[in-house]
Amino acid sequence: MKETFLVKHAVGGRAFIDTGKHPVPYTWEQQGEQWLFSVQMDQPEQIAELLKWKDELNVFVFQEFENEPTRKLWFYVSGDGVQFTEDKGELTIVATSNITYIPDQFSAQ
Template sequence: MKEIFLVKHAVGGRAFIDTGKQPVDYAWKQVQDRWVFTVRIEKERISELLKWKDELNVFVFQEFENQPTRKIWFYVGDDAVQYSEEQGELTIVADSQIAYVPEQFSSQLK
């Protein structure tokens, strides 16, 4: 399985992080009823992201060899984005998510 991690501005749709275009080290896990994303990245690469940290959406696209791509959209609330300069680590906490397969969703609309 191939995975693409995206962090986008919720209003403008501008991508701040897109591992499909520029790789970064990241990990994510569910902790109780939240999802925690940890990204190893230099502050210079995300300075613009930090200006909009209360208006972000996170996506994970999971691409399988013999199945349609599964997309997961994570909702990021206020005060859910932190950056540690000492560790060079961005942390994003999402309170909820929705997973869907676009091909199945669009077929239900017809």
């Protein structure tokens, strides 16, 4: 399985992180009723811009399988769920809900 991790500005659609274009180390896991994303980043300008919009971020994980359609997971993030620990170079994002969908299962009527 190939996975792409995206962090986007919800309103403008601008991507702050897109591992399909610029790989960065990240992990994610479900913890109870929320999801924790940890991203290693050392680009202060990019972090500063992302943090300006922390109240309007969405997180996406695209999972591509060899013999199945791509699965897209869309996570909703609240502003207090975004933190950056400068000495570790670690961005932490906590999502409180998500939607999983398979684009191939939707069609125009």
